[in-house]
Amino acid sequence: MTHPRRTGPAKHRPPLPVRDGLNPTRLVLPHDADAVARFPFALDYLLDRFSDDEGRLREKLALGEIVTGRGEPLTLTTQYEPRGFLYLYRDPPTHEEDIPFEPEVLHRDEDLLVVDKPHFLATMPRGRWVRQTALVRLRVALDLPGLSPAHRLDRGTAGVLVLTVRPEVRGAYQEAFARRQVRKVYEAVAPLPSSSPHEAAAQLAQGEPVTLRSRIVKRRGVTRAEEVPGEPNAESLITLSAADDARGLGLYRLEPHTGKTHQLRLHMASLGLPILHDPFWPQLRDSEPDDFDRPLQLLSRSLELTDPLSGRPRRFESRRTLSEWTGQTHTSPE
Secondary structure: OOOOOOOOOOOOOOOOOOEOOEOOEEEEOOOOHHHHHHOOEHHHHHHHHOHHHHHHHHHHHHOOOEEEOOOOEOOOOOEOOOOOEEEEOOOOOOOOOOOOOOOEEEEEOOOEEEEEEOOOOEOOOEOOEOOOEHHHHHHHHHOOOOOEEOOOOOOOOEEEEEEEOOHHHHHHHHHHHHOOOEEEEEEEEEEOHHHOOOHHHHHHHOOOOEEEEEEEEOOOOOOOOEEEOOOOOEEEEEEEEEEEOOOOEEEEEEEEOOOOOOHHHHHHHHOOOOOOOOOOOOOOOOOOOOOOOOOOOEEEEEEEEEOOOOOOEEEEEOOOOOOOOOOOOOEOOO
16 A cells, blocks of 8 residues: 655755755854844854955855845845844865765665765765765766755765655655664674673674663764763664684674664774774774775665655665675684
8 A cells, every 4th residue: 555645844945056066054143142233234244253264255245145044145234133044155175085986876766866875985065075975976966956865874884875855755764764763784894702801792702692782972073972871872783693713803783773973883892893994993093094995894784664655665785895804714603
C-alpha cells in the first residue's frame, strides 16, 4: 500500500537563490539595546561586524547582492530592524586544496540522491572547506540547487550519504534521522583486541559484541569531541568481524544507535583500539596536511530506513572498500 506523500512544515526560504552551488549566508540582526542604539541603519551593523571587508561589502551593496529577509536590496538608508535578517553570498576561500576524489551516485529519484562519499571530502561547507565539499560539487555537477544533506559524515569518513533533492521533502527525511529511525552499519580497521587491556577487549576477542554507552560532548572551538561524566547520550554496538593475525589488525562492524559527533571514532579509541589513520585519536594530528595514501579506515557501509513518504523499506550500500583491509589473510574469531 502506498502511503500519501507528506512533507515537513514550511520554513522560511532565503530570498537569494543558490549560486555556484552555495547557499547565501543569513545574518540575524541583534536585538539588544546596545545594538539598537549604535546602529540606526542595517549597513552600519554590517560594516562594524565585518570591518576588514568594508570594500567588498560596499561592492556587494552596489550590485544589489545584500538583501533583507523580505527580499529587498539593502540600501544606505535601510533601517536597522532588531531580529531582522540580512542575506548575502560569502566569498569562497581564495585557495582550497583540491580533493582529487569524487562522490559516486548510488541512487537517484525525485526525492533522494544517495552517494558514495570518498574519504577527505567534507559533506557540506564549513570552515576552510567550501567548494571542495560533496554538497557543492553535486549541486553544480547535477544542476540540483535544492540539494541538502539529510545527515552528515565526517570529512574523513567514506560511504553512504543521503541527500534530499527538493526542499519540500527535506524535513521528513531529516526527522527520520533525528528520531533514530535509520539503521546505519559502519566498517572500520583497527588493532586486534588482544593489543588492548580494556576489559571489553576480551569480549570482542571471543567474538562477542560489545555495547558502549557514554556521554559525549562537542564543545565549540574544540577540535575533538570528548567523553564526560554524566547520563549516557551515545551508544554503539561493536563487533569484531574478522582478524588478520599477521598484521595485528581487525575488521570491525560498528552500529551507532545514536549520532553524536565523532561517536564511533571516540568509542573505538576509548577501548584502546583507535581506528587506523585517525588524525584525532590517540594523538591529535588535525593540523597536518592530508595524506591521501592514508585515509581514515572508517566506512559507512550501509543504511536502512522505512521511507517516511512511501512507507516502503529502503536500503543503500557502499561499493567502496577500506584500503588497509585486503580480506585475503583474515580469520574469523571463534
